[in-house]
Every structure is written in structure tokens, then in C-alpha cells.
Amino acid sequence: MKITDVITHQLSVKVDQPFTSSRGWVYTTRGALVVEVRTDEGITGWGDCYGPTSVCKSIVDTLLKSSVVGKDPFDVEVLWETLYSKVKDYGLSGMTISGISGIDIALWDIIGKATGMPIHKLIGGCFRPKVLAYASGLYFRNVDRLTDEAVEEARGYASQGFRAIKMKIGLGSLKRDIERVAAVRAAIGQDVQLIVDADHCCNVPQAINIGRELEKLGVYWFEEPVSPEDIDGHAEVSRALDIAIAGGENDFTKHGFRRLLERHAMDIIQPDVCAAGGITECRKIAALAQAYATPCMPRARGTAIGLAATLQFLAALPECPPCLVPMPPMLEYEQTFNPFRDELAGQPFTHKQGWVDVPAGSGLGIEVDRTVLERYRIA
Ligand code: MG
Numbered sequence: 535m536k537i538t539d540v541i542t543h544q545l546s547v548k549v550d551q552p553f554t555s556s557r558g559w560v561y562t563t564r565g566a567l568v569v570e571v572r573t574d575e576g577i578t579g580w581g582d583c584y585g586p587t588s589v590c591k592s593i594v595d596t597l598l599k600s601s602v603v604g605k606d607p608f609d610v611e612v613l614w615e616t617l618y619s620k621v622k623d624y625g626l627s628g629m630t631i632s633g634i635s636g637i638d639i640a641l642w643d644i645i646g647k648a649t650g651m652p653i654h655k656l657i658g659g660c661f662r663p664k665v666l667a668y669a670s671g672l673y674f675r676n677v678d679r680l681t682d683e684a685v686e687e688a689r690g691y692a693s694q695g696f697r698a699i700k701m702k703i704g705l706g707s708l709k710r711d712i713e714r715v716a717a718v719r720a721a722i723g724q725d726v727q728l729i730v731d732a733d734h735c736c737n738v739p740q741a742i743n744i745g746r747e748l749e750k751l752g753v754y755w756f757e758e759p760v761s762p763e764d765i766d767g768h769a770e771v772s773r774a775l776d777i778a779i780a781g782g783e784n785d786f787t788k789h790g791f792r793r794l795l796e797r798h799a800m801d802i803i804q805p806d807v808c809a810a811g812g813i814t815e816c817r818k819i820a821a822l823a824q825a826y827a828t829p830c831m832p833r834a835r836g837t838a839i840g841l842a843a844t845l846q847f848l849a850a851l852p853e854c855p856p857c858l859v860p861m862p863p864m865l866e867y868e869q870t871f872n873p874f875r876d877e878l879a880g881q882p883f884t885h886k887q888g889w890v891d892v893p894a895g896s897g898l899g900i901e902v903d904r905t906v907l908e909r910y911r912i913a
Contacts, residue, residue, distance in 0.1 A: 556704020556735035569636035581640035582840035584809035593633035627786035638812025646897030654849035667867035672701035695887035698727035704735035838879035
């Protein structure tokens with residue numbers, strides 16, 4: 535089999551209600567960069583790249599595509615190393631690796647479709663046919679009702695049956711942040727796990743002070759307390775607190791994660807399959823994490839393609855550590871406005887009491903609806 539073409543689909547849509555996080559960017563639109571890899575046997579694979587879509591499109595179209603056209607998609611690891619070697623002198627992390635990720639996911643989709651197997655069967659097998667998902671949301675929308683809107687949103691997820699919820703903090707005041715987290719905790723009770731994400735808005739002493747309050751509220755993990763490049767800062771926060779520190783959504787490849795893991799900078803790592811290097815590289819990141827006895831809970835924020843790729847990866851992820859009642863790897867199930875997640879596979883993914891089935895069909899296990907690509911296409 536030979537790859538005949540790599541096509542990028544750049545999508546954009548206006549959001550129904552703008553929202554922001556501690557980063558301060560107001561999300562007024564959502565974008566997606568979908569990668570389509572075609573072959574001479576009529577099999578098409580789909581991938582998803584995380585990050586600004588125009589940049590990603592340019593990287594795939596002008597830099598990466600020429601190295602995979604004409605090649606055998608089954609040589610997926612050879613192609614990964616070829617692409618990585620090509621960008622090595624200027625792109626060891628960031629958008630170049632997102633571009634490689636999208637192509638890599640599409641190649642695994644092709645291999646699965648060609649063999650009639652779901653990707654998880656090709657990368658080690660099925661540890662779990664369904665994955666426990668946490669509802670990820672609780673951004674900031676209406677500055678006059680930040681606590682009320684968080685409580686209402688969290689109650690909605692709990693009433694849908696979600697067993698875990700992730701909320702944002704970063705209001706520039708420990709008091710305001712903690713009041714809001716405490717209100718959500720009181721609203722959902724102790725039986726729903728609560729995760730708190732700072733999107734790296736704190737310095738080390740701020741993170742430790744907030745973390746001590748989060749411990750009292752029984753928060754499951756404290757995500758990205760400090761800036762992603764501050765590995766020592768993460769380690770310092772991690773040592774100072776009993777609560778689990780998570781991070782890694784802004785890190786790339788096994789080399790980036792090695793630096794986090796060898797310094798025990800965090801208790802949970804969160805590679806994004808659509809950013810950190812695709813399925814090929816995230817398997818290696820997960821193996822490295824296992825060697826450092828650190829659970830891997832992938833970050834997910836993309837289209838239905840990215841969600842399917844994350845579910846395939848999660849299905850084949852061992853428990854860390856294995857035990858009678860393990861802490862299973864969970865799916866980040868983003869709940870903010872995202873038609874690319876809900877419409878691109880025809881049927882949206884659904885959950886039952888917070889559990890999402892791993893697609894059992896071949897490849898990613900989804901059919902991409904081309905009419906949805908046309909509906910949202912900008913390039
Ligand atoms: Mg996060």
C-alpha cells in the first residue's frame with residue numbers, strides 16, 4: 535500500500551457563548567485542523583492536530599506531506615522518525631509535533647482499516663472496553679456570576695451521571711478561587727471527584743497556598759499549577775503538597791516527558807495524543823511514565839477524531855499501578871461548545887453514567903462525515 539495524498543481541512547466556527555480561562559484569551563471561535571491521508575488502495579485515514587489551525591496547516595502542507603507521499607502507511611514508526619528527523623533542527627516541540635501527531639493518527643487509522651482491527655488491538659490490546667470520563671469545563675463566562683455559573687454547570691454534569699468534573703481556577707485571588715471551588719464541591723457532594731486546573735497561572739508560593747486549600751476540599755488532582763517550562767517549580771509544588779499534581783499538556787515527545795519524569799515533577803502526566811506526537815509517540819511516553827510509576831491521563835480537546843484516538847490509546851493503557859481497585863486512566867471529556875467533537879463522526883460520542891465506550895470498529899472506529907467538513911471549512 536502507498537500513500538497517495540495528504541489533505542488538510544481547516545475548520546472554524548463561532549462559539550455560542552464566549553468563554554475564557556486564566557490564560558485570559560476569550561474564545562470566540564473554535565478551530566480544527568483535520569488531516570486526511572489517502573492511499574492507492576482506496577483506504578483513507580483521519581488525524582487531528584492540536585493548535586492554531588493556519589500554522590498547523592502550513593506545517594503539514596509545506597513541510598511534512600512530501601516525506602510521506604509515496605510511502606507505505608504500515609511503516610508508521612519509520613515515518614514518525616523520518617518526520618521528526620526532518621524538523622529536528624528547528625521544531626523539537628510545539629506545532630511541528632502537532633503536525634506529526636495528526637499524520638501519525640491518520641496512519642494508524644489506515645492500518646486499522648486495512649487489517650479490520652481497532653487501533654487499540656494493534657497497540658497492545660484492550661485493558662478496558664469503556665473508559666471513565668470526567669466532564670471538563672467550568673470556564674469563566676459571566677464575570678458577575680462566576681460562582682453561580684460554575685455551580686449550575688457542575689450540577690448539570692453530576693445530574694447527567696458524570697463521576698468526575700474538572701473546573702478552571704485563576705481569578706487572581708486565592709479567596710475568590712477557593713470560594714468558587716468550595717461552592718462547586720458543596721453542590722456536587724463528596725461522591726463526585728473534583729479536579730482543578732490552573733492553566734499554569736500561579737507562581738510557586740501561590741500554587742502551594744491554593745493547593746493547601748484544595749487539599750481540604752478533597753480535590754483529586756491540581757493541574758498545571760505553574761508555568762509548563764518551570765519543571766523545578768512543578769517539583770517544588772509537588773513536594774510541598776499531599777494533593778496529586780498533574781501536567782504535561784504543553785509538553786511534547788518522549789524527550790519532553792523524560793525531563794518531567796526523571797525529576798518527579800508531577801504525579802500524573804497528561805500528554806495530548808493530537809499534540810505530543812500521535813499514537814506512536816504517546817505509547818512511548820506512557821511506557822516511560824510506567825517506568826517512573828507515574829499514571830498517564832491523556833489530555834483531550836479536539837474533534838471526534840481526536841476523541842476517538844484518545845479512546846483507542848486509553849483502551850490499551852495499563853493501570854498504574856495494577857491492583858484490586860485501580861485508579862484507571864480517565865478520559866478528558868470536554869463539554870464546552872465544539873461541533874467538531876459532536877458532529878464530525880455523524881453520531882456524537884455519548885456516555886452512560888460517565889462511561890464512554892471505546893469504538894470497536896476498525897481503525898479509529900468512526901466514520902468522518904464529509905458534509906461536516908464542508909459546513910465549517912475555511913481552507
Ligand atoms: Mg489543562
